[in-house]
Amino acid sequence: MNDQFDPDLRDAIQFHGHLCPGLALGYRVAKAALKELNAERPHDEELVAVVENDSCAADAIQFITGATFGKGNLIFRDYGKHVYTFYNRRTGKGVRIAEDFRGFENDARYDELRKRQQAGEDVSREMAEFKMDKVAAVLRADDKDFLKIEPASAPVPSTARIRASVRCAVCGERFMESRARVSGGRSVCIPCFEKE
Ligand SMILES: [Zn+2]
Ligand SMILES: [Zn+2]
Numbered sequence: 001m002n003d004q005f006d007p008d009l010r011d012a013i014q015f016h017g018h019l020c021p022g023l024a025l026g027y028r029v030a031k032a033a034l035k036e037l038n039a040e041r042p043h044d045e046e047l048v049a050v051v052e053n054d055s056c057a058a059d060a061i062q063f064i065t066g067a068t069f070g071k072g073n074l075i076f077r078d079y080g081k082h083v084y085t086f087y088n089r090r091t092g093k094g095v096r097i098a099e100d101f102r103g104f105e106n107d108a109r110y111d112e113l114r115k116r117q118q119a120g121e122d123v124s125r126e127m128a129e130f131k132m133d134k135v136a137a138v139l140r141a142d143d144k145d146f147l148k149i150e151p152a153s154a155p156v157p158s159t160a161r162i163r164a165s166v167r168c169a170v171c172g173e174r175f176m177e178s179r180a181r182v183s184g185g186r187s188v189c190i191p192c193f194e195k196e
Pocket of ligand 2: 168169170171172173188189190191192193
């Protein structure tokens, strides 16, 4: 089945571990962003991605655009929204992409499967089919029919990284100074702070 896919999608599936509607969405969003920003060279550190959820889609975004936490050009905002903003630092251009696909809303078929599942019925096969239908719909849709693409309203977020580190007064492990908590007048790491 995977043979029919674009190699980027095939590799993203391998990276993520499975093919699902979220991964398909992230793939489409990432492709649209690269096109909008004329970023022919993905994996360019000039590209910054801001994801507003940590769902399956975020894996495709990372994989296709090359923006990662480690490089500091992937930013997570925990808003629980299928909204993705990308910037090309070199050109200063930014694009905000919001998913607006009716197929992602819980439709009657999904509700029915959920009800039967809650009643104890094994619907795993039908659920898998349902998900694959969604994947197919996402891969087939035109950008304009399921993505709201507009210029980013906010400027490129600062991705300056603070590397100064200090030692925790409790566990003795080093941590980023900017994450320090004060406990009993001592500077401690967050896990130790939460234990006290
Ligand atoms: Zn997934
Ligand atoms: Zn500690």
